[in-house]
Amino acid sequence: IDYSEQSLLEAKVGLERMYTSLHGQAVADEYVASDYSDRYRKAMDDDFNTPVAISVLFDLVRELNKAKASTAESSSLLAKELVVLAEQLGLLAQDPEYFLKNSVVNDGISEGEIESLIADRIQARKDKDFAKSDEIRDALADQGITLLDTREGTSWTRR
Structure with missing residues (x-):
């Protein structure tokens, strides 16, 4: 092996x-x-x-x-x-969504914190504050979180 x-x-x-x-x-x-x-x-x-x-x-x-x-x-x-x-x-x-959200040991940001930041990002986009929206996306990316924006909303996975 x-x-x-x-x-x-x-x-x-x-x-x-x-x-x-x-x-x-x-x-x-x-x-x-x-x-x-x-x-x-x-x-x-x-x-x-x-x-x-x-x-x-x-x-x-x-x-x-x-x-x-x-x-x-x-x-x-x-x-x-x-x-x-x-x-x-x-x-x-496993369920794909469960696997992708839990695919690595979570020793950093919690699921609740991620969801809260996504809500803040959505509000920033509604307010046309794209700098803040990008800042939140980058902060999540630094934590190993990938965001996927679709017509149905924003989903995320851990890298």
């Missing part, structure tokens, strides 16, 4: 990438196997070739991210396929 701090960090970043692709994404009830499932199965049948199987998962993540911009139906089917395949390796078992 190739173990190092760098490989652990790379694994964490990869897992966060998978969860990020699922965050806010509807997941179909029905599982429909595609070429990704075939490639995944072939990799696992090849003496449990997990590096290849995981690369298939990342290919699926890439396709899911593209599909999210086009049709909800295809993206929800891809999301279901990603979850089904990843769960075979014990991955993606």
